[in-house]
Amino acid sequence: MASQGVESVQSINHRDDNTEVEMIEIDGENHEEECATLETDDIRPQESGKRKQTSKVWEHFKKVKVDDIQYAECKYCKIHLKAPPGFGTTGLFKHYQKACKKRPRGLDIRQSLIKTSKKVNGGEELTTHIFSQEYTRSELARMVILHDYPLSIVEHVGFRRYSASLQPSFTMISRNTLKNDIFSIYNDEKVKFYKLLEKLKCRVAITTDMWTTSNNKKGFMAITAHFIDDSWRLQSCILRFVYVPAPHTADVLCDLLANALMDCNIDRKVSTITVDNCTTNDAMLRRLLDRLPTKDMLLDGKVLHMRCCAHILNLIVKDGLETISSTIERIRDSVVYWTASPARVEKFEKVARQLNVSCGKKLSLDCKTRWNSTYLMLQTAITYKDVFPRAKARDIHYRSLPIDEDWENAVEICSKLKLFYNVTEIFSGTCSKFSGLEACPTMLDEEEDEESFVET
Known part of the structure; x- marks a missing residue:
């Protein structure tokens, strides 16, 4: 039978006559061909020829002859494929890649190294390790991201020597390559993350706030998404942290927020947007409702705008603290003075030890825009109220000593602020069962009754 190309051969013995029927597959059809019965001695490897085999496929096949017909025998499944001289190796490649079920898959031909690993029960065992330049580069970039190291760390002589001592085979990269690796990880x-958001079947709650840097006073907008995953765990991910040029108007903030939601393709999945209680955010949310599809929102967008409870408490407390602003200023000035240098800190602690006052808590300066830090500053300063007068006697330059009335006001206000501080921690905590709780605005208009609201 004439045949071209590489043909798959399987032998089936029939006992009724001393012949062998070969099932030869040609162009997808099976054909029978009778030939003489083969003995074991009839199959022999091909004698080495003068021409050298150059195709890599012969690493997985060996040439054998059956009745002077040349075959290629798969080293894994032992199937014979006809491979007469002059024919290509495409069929052999197809068999190795697709048809062969016994070929080894995913083999790593790199040299393995021996290392010691700890078992779960505390013991040790010897395992193998394969060095990878790509994996090590990825871990280096993730280390820089995690610990906020400078990109120039890869150019430090000490770091290079340390890395070479750990793995001499690792080729240290430049800062530009490290930057590219970080951007690659980010992308x-x-x-x-975008694929995860697309697969979400639940709603996504958004929180956003403006941040101002302390050194150059530039404004940044942070947008965070909160959702419940399939394992019923609260997940929070930053969607965007972007620089916002002045002025920070409602139109500018609305454009940034709308673009972020649409880029992530969650504009139809948003449940609520929680913002601080200010007029700019009110105007921003009104403009945002005109740009987003309200028909896909909860109650047609009536509950989209949520006001941050922690910010509302912050406004309440700041108004209350205005009544004792002079007291707070004198205590704050004292804390500033005694924490200005290490020498003053040591002198203050020395005086405290002379009065048998524990120095477990250090004096800490507050942030004027965060009342909770003011509460912590006052609470710590009260424990040192007897130390400040004696410290003044040791340092003539200290002139902002609080009076007795200041300490009485501080003790009284701290007893009131403790409740607000605990409530704020509950609102801000991620592990609390009340986390994410916001003040729900009135959803009913004055002319609407409860029945019409339910129908909506």
């Missing part, structure tokens, strides 16, 4: 994680 990969961004794609994964």
Whole structure:
């Protein structure tokens, strides 16, 4: 039978006559061909020829002859494929890649190294390790991201020597390569996160706030998404942290927020947007409702705008603290003076030890815009109220000593602020059962009754 190309051969013995029937597959059809019965001695490897085999496929096949017909025998499944001289190796490649079920898959031909690993029960065992330049580069970039190291760390002589002592085979990269690796990780994680958001079947709650840097007073907008995953765990991910040029108007903030939601394709999945209680945010949310599809929102967007409870408490407490602003200023000035240098800190602690006052808590300066830090500053300063007068006697330059009335006001206000501080921690905590709780605005208009609201 004439045949071209590489043909798959399987032998089936029939006992009724001393012949062998070969099932030869040609162009997808099976054909029978009779030939003489083969003995074991009839199959022999091909004698080495003068021409050298150059195709890599012969690493997985060996040439054998059956009745002077040349075959290629798969080293894994032992199937014979006809491979007469002059024919290509495409069929052999197809068999190795697709048809062969016994070929080893995913083999790593790199040299393995022996290392010691700890068992779960505390023991040790010897395992193998394969060095990878790509994996080590990825871990280096993730280390820089995690610990906020400078990109120039890869150019430090000490770091290079330390890395070479750990793995001499690792080729240290430059800061530009490290920067590219970090951007590559960011893009990969961004794609994964966007795919996760697309598969979400639940609603996504958004929180956003403006941040101002202390050194150059530039404004940044942070947008965070909160959702419940399939394992019923609260997940929070930053969607965007972007620089916002002045002025920070409602139109500018609305454009940034709307673009972020649409880029992530969650504009139809948003449940609520929680913002601080200010007029700019009120105007921003009104404009945002005109740009987003309200028909896909909860109650047609009536509950989209949520006001941050922690910010409302912050406004309440700040108004209350205005009544004792002079007291707070004198205590704050005292804390500033005694924490200005290490020498003053040591002198203050020395006086405290002379009065048998524990120095477990250090004096800490507050942030004027965060009342909870003011509460912590006052609470710590009260424990040192007897130390400040004696410290003044040791330092003539200290002139902002609080009076007795200041300490009485501080003790009284701290007893009141403790409740607000605990409530704020509950609102801000991620592990609390009340986390994410916001003040719900009135959803009923004055002319609407409860029945019409339910129908909506």
